Amino acid sequence: MIRVPVLVLAFLLALAPQMVLADEMIVSGLSQNRVSITADFDGSEILIYGAVKRDAPAPGDSPLEVIITVEGPASPVMVRRKDRVAGIWVNNAAVRIDSAPSFYAVATTGPLNHILSDTDNLRFGITIERVIRAVGIAAEADDAGEFILALLRVRTDEDRFRILEGRVELTEDTLFRTDVVLPANLTEGEYKVRLFLLRDQKVVAHQERVIGVRKVGLERFVFKLAHERPLVYGLLSLVLAALAGWGASAAFRLFRA
Amino acid sequence: MQLYLPIAEVSVNAFLILGLGGIVGFMSGMFGVGGGFLITPLLFFIGVPPAVAVATGANQVVASSVSGVLAQLRRKGVDFQMGGVLLAGGIAGSAIGVWLFNWMKALGQVDLFVQLSYVLFLGLIGAMMLQESLRTLLRSRQTGAPIRRSHVHSWVHGLPFKMKFRASGLYISVIPPLIVGALVGVLAAIMGVGGGFIMVPAMIYLLGMPTKVVIGTSLFQIIFVTAFTTVMHAVTSQTVDMMLALLLILGGVVGAQIGTRVGMRLKAEQLRILLSLLVLSVSIRIALDLLMKPDELYSVAGGVLP
Numbered sequence: 001m002i003r004v005p006v007l008v009l010a011f012l013l014a015l016a017p018q019m020v021l022a023d024e025m026i027v028s029g030l031s032q033n034r035v036s037i038t039a040d041f042d043g044s045e046i047l048i049y050g051a052v053k054r055d056a057p058a059p060g061d062s063p064l065e066v067i068i069t070v071e072g073p074a075s076p077v078m079v080r081r082k083d084r085v086a087g088i089w090v091n092n093a094a095v096r097i098d099s100a101p102s103f104y105a106v107a108t109t110g111p112l113n114h115i116l117s118d119t120d121n122l123r124f125g126i127t128i129e130r131v132i133r134a135v136g137i138a139a140e141a142d143d144a145g146e147f148i149l150a151l152l153r154v155r156t157d158e159d160r161f162r163i164l165e166g167r168v169e170l171t172e173d174t175l176f177r178t179d180v181v182l183p184a185n186l187t188e189g190e191y192k193v194r195l196f197l198l199r200d201q202k203v204v205a206h207q208e209r210v211i212g213v214r215k216v217g218l219e220r221f222v223f224k225l226a227h228e229r230p231l232v233y234g235l236l237s238l239v240l241a242a243l244a245g246w247g248a249s250a251a252f253r254l255f256r257a
Numbered sequence: 258m259q260l261y262l263p264i265a266e267v268s269v270n271a272f273l274i275l276g277l278g279g280i281v282g283f284m285s286g287m288f289g290v291g292g293g294f295l296i297t298p299l300l301f302f303i304g305v306p307p308a309v310a311v312a313t314g315a316n317q318v319v320a321s322s323v324s325g326v327l328a329q330l331r332r333k334g335v336d337f338q339m340g341g342v343l344l345a346g347g348i349a350g351s352a353i354g355v356w357l358f359n360w361m362k363a364l365g366q367v368d369l370f371v372q373l374s375y376v377l378f379l380g381l382i383g384a385m386m387l388q389e390s391l392r393t394l395l396r397s398r399q400t401g402a403p404i405r406r407s408h409v410h411s412w413v414h415g416l417p418f419k420m421k422f423r424a425s426g427l428y429i430s431v432i433p434p435l436i437v438g439a440l441v442g443v444l445a446a447i448m449g450v451g452g453g454f455i456m457v458p459a460m461i462y463l464l465g466m467p468t469k470v471v472i473g474t475s476l477f478q479i480i481f482v483t484a485f486t487t488v489m490h491a492v493t494s495q496t497v498d499m500m501l502a503l504l505l506i507l508g509g510v511v512g513a514q515i516g517t518r519v520g521m522r523l524k525a526e527q528l529r530i531l532l533s534l535l536v537l538s539v540s541i542r543i544a545l546d547l548l549m550k551p552d553e554l555y556s557v558a559g560g561v562l563p
Contacts, residue, residue, distance in 0.1 A: 037261055038261070039260055039261055039500075040258075040259060040260065040261065042259040042261070042268050077557055078557070078558045079555055079556070079558075080555065080556050080558070081554050081555050082554045082555075083554075087548065088369075088547040088548060089546075089548070089549070089550065089551055090368075090369045091556070146555075147555065150554075150555030151555075153553075153555075154553065154555060154556070155557065184259065184261065184267065184268030185266060185268065185304075186266070215263060218263075218500075219261060220263075222263040222264070222499050222500060226264055226491070226495045231491070231492055233491050233497070233499070234487060234490070234491025234492055236499070237316050237491060237497050237502060238316070238484050238488065240499070240502070240503065240506070241316055241317070241319040241320035241323065241502065242323050244323075244324075244510050245319070245320040245321065245325075245327065245506070245510055246323060246324070246327060247510070248510030248511055248513070248514055249323075249324050249327035249328055249510070252328075252514040
């Protein structure tokens with residue numbers, strides 16, 4: 001009777017991916033797991049490093065590849081297209097995309113289409129196209145695919161989406177490292193770092209880490225006040241404005257006198 | 258010096274913002290306009306999200322207007338009675354404007370609506386002012402030409418509910434200023450500006466107020482309109498960025514003081530020509546945006562959506 005739960009547990013453990021892919025595992029570290037947005041925040045560079053832990057000698061048949069993704073908090077977005085109507089350019093068609101990350105970087109050891117199979121890309125959601133959730137957008141516009149491409153283009157131009165192919169350094173098939181620059185226009189939230197080991201275009205091991213990005217100090221105080229006590233915040237803004245106006249006027253009068 | 262803005266969530270150069278505030282404050286002090294029609298497009302340009310730019314712009318206008326009014330007050334350039342009447346109309350108009358704005362929002366064409374309002378009203382008023390002030394300037398050069406009287410009696414003077422506006426030296430019905438205030442209120446709410454660029458010519462040409470009190474009175478009522486707008490934005494959408502506003506204000510209040518003094522040295526006609534050229538160029542800029550094929554046809558609006 002006691003054996004049943006033990007068996008179930010053993011079965012569950014056997015199902016866990018780490019156990020299935022036990023021959024190679026990731027041991028990783030981040031240069032920082034918190035990013036504080038202070039008043040002088042101007043972007044931040046994160047070093048992501050790690051090693052491959054093996055119980056047996058590395059299988060020599062295919063080379064080891066590494067993919068590292070960093071994903072910022074997602075939100076729904078509206079993509080609009082301008083068309084010429086009666087001689088002027090106006091927002092005409094719009095497509096709502098359920099969820100797109102505010103930041104996404106993919107760093108790899110080589111070209112993505114060489115080292116990653118479509119099946120595993122779909123399964124793990126590695127490239128940006130796979131991370132954006134856009135269900136049923138075909139019904140919203142004739143060429144809904146164009147809108148997704150536009151979203152990728154716009155966000156890439158804003159440095160929010162980055163493909164860093166070949167930017168993961170891999171030494172002796174064991175040690176790897178990459179630098180990811182977080183831009184200055186960072187959104188607050190949990191940034192998900194995912195590390196994948198691949199062999200033969202297949203993911204053989206993966207791991208997930210989190211970087212917390214938070215406003216601190218004055219930034220935090222202003223943001224909280226604005227959202228939790230909006231009326232107080234609005235009135236305070238007015239008082240500051242009026243005081244500054246009066247102060248400048250008084251200062252100038254003294255200056256002239 | 259880079260500074261991260263807590264509400265706009267972008268990092269900007271603090272000196273750039275101070276400079277922007279200074280320029281807009283200078284215009285504000287010189288012409289008696291709030292500068293909202295300048296600050297908002299300028300903030301878009303440096304990458305501040307539009308909603309934050311509109312709301313924070315309103316907050317900055319409050320400060321520069323207070324500073325400007327205080328400077329005008331010392332030279333007795335504020336007609337409080339007229340300001341009060343205009344404001345009463347303005348608040349009613351602003352309520353109608355907010356309603357119109359939300360209606361266009363429901364139709365999904367609010368951007369176009371705002372842009373077209375800018376082109377139409379800035380263009381119209383700029384052109385009218387330019388034409389009128391050029392004519393005055395030319396006439397003053399021709400000696401011996403008939404001088405236009407400052408008070409022309411028209412239908413405006415035949416309306417009931419007359420009131421004495423001592424500072425303006427006017428004895429007119431309260432109906433025209435109420436209507437002017439209301440119209441400006443509607444436009445202000447739609448375009449997210451104080452409405453000074455409409456108010457100033459309306460006071461000069463429609464109400465026949467002397468130029469001496471026009472700027473101060475316009476600024477006086479702009480304070481209240483933009484204060485109302487700021488609080489509304491802070492409460493409904495949390496888009497007022499205090500840090501951004503403070504930087505703009507610091508630059509702006511200094512600019513406004515200098516602008517007021519420069520404005521006093523210029524002749525009224527010159528002032529009007531400059532203002533009309535400024536208004537026209539903003540209008541043309543926005544019109545070009547609408548007429549020319551944009552580089553990127555698609556735009557992405559992120560964040561929380563209805």
